[in-house]
Amino acid sequence: MKIIYQSEYGVAVLSPADCGLTVLEIGQKDVPAGLPFWLVNEAVLPLDIPQEAWELDEAALGEPSGIGGTYREVAGND
Structure with a gap:
C-alpha cells in the first residue's frame, strides 16, 4: 500500500x-x-511514465483516505 x-x-x-x-x-x-491523501495499491501507479508527469485524478480516486497533520498519538495504558 502506498500513500x-x-x-x-x-x-x-x-x-x-x-x-x-x-x-x-x-x-x-x-x-x-x-493536504488530502489517498491509500492506493502500488499496482495502480503508472510506473511506466516519469513521476513528474503524473496527475492525480481526484474524481477517480474518490474521497481522500485522510488529511495530513491530523495524527494524534494515543497515550499508553501504563
Missing part, C-alpha cells in the same frame, strides 16, 4: 515502513498538514 498526495512539486508517493503505525496513521503523520 499519494498532491504536493507543490507534483504527485508525492510515500512508502510506509513497518513502524507500529497503520498506513492511515502514517499518512496522517507524514503528509503535510491540511
Whole structure:
C-alpha cells in the first residue's frame, strides 16, 4: 500500500515502513498538514511514465483516505 498526495512539486508517493503505525496513521503523520491523501495499491501507479508527469485524478480516486497533520498519538495504558 502506498500513500499519494498532491504536493507543490507534483504527485508525492510515500512508502510506509513497518513502524507500529497503520498506513492511515502514517499518512496522517507524514503528509503535510491540511493536504488530502489517498491509500492506493502500488499496482495502480503508472510506473511506466516519469513521476513528474503524473496527475492525480481526484474524481477517480474518490474521497481522500485522510488529511495530513491530523495524527494524534494515543497515550499508553501504563
